[in-house]
Amino acid sequence: MKKLIAGALAALLPLAAGAAYPERPIKLIVPWAAGGDTDNIFRPFAPLLQKQLGETVVIANVGGASGTKGAKEAKDSPPDGYTLYAVHDYIHSTYWAGVADVTYTDFEP
Numbered sequence: 709m710k711k712l713i714a715g716a717l718a719a720l721l722p723l724a725a726g727a728a729y730p731e732r733p734i735k736l737i738v739p740w741a742a743g744g745d746t747d748n749i750f751r752p753f754a755p756l757l758q759k760q761l762g763e764t765v766v767i768a769n770v771g772g773a774s775g776t777k778g779a780k781e782a783k784d785s786p787p788d789g790y791t792l793y794a795v796h797d798y799i800h801s802t803y804w805a806g807v808a809d810v811t812y813t814d815f816e817p
Contacts, residue, residue, distance in 0.1 A: 735765075735766050736793075739777065753765075776808040
């Protein structure tokens with residue numbers, strides 16, 4: 709029984725050592741200009757996320773090159789959960805058209 713309890717506690721230690729998420733503001737990259745359709749779809753999520761997570765969610769409109777600039781900024785951000793990307797269906801078509809070198813496979817859910 710002691711081994712079982714010790715094993716259970718050892719399994720939980722990494723959870724105790726990890727920092728609480730989130731510890732700082734979260735950036736939501738919208739790859740289109742403010743006021744556009746994609747912005748209007750994703751902007752209402754910011755206050756809902758803020759309420760759920762207890763941390764500020766900042767909308768960053770990074771427009772240009774049919775959304776490729778925003779996609780590249782998201783791709784180049786560290787995969788630490790503090791940068792979210794409002795992905796759109798254009799990302800696949802711009803890749804296959806040879807316009808961009810960013811595609812869905814560059815991101816993790």
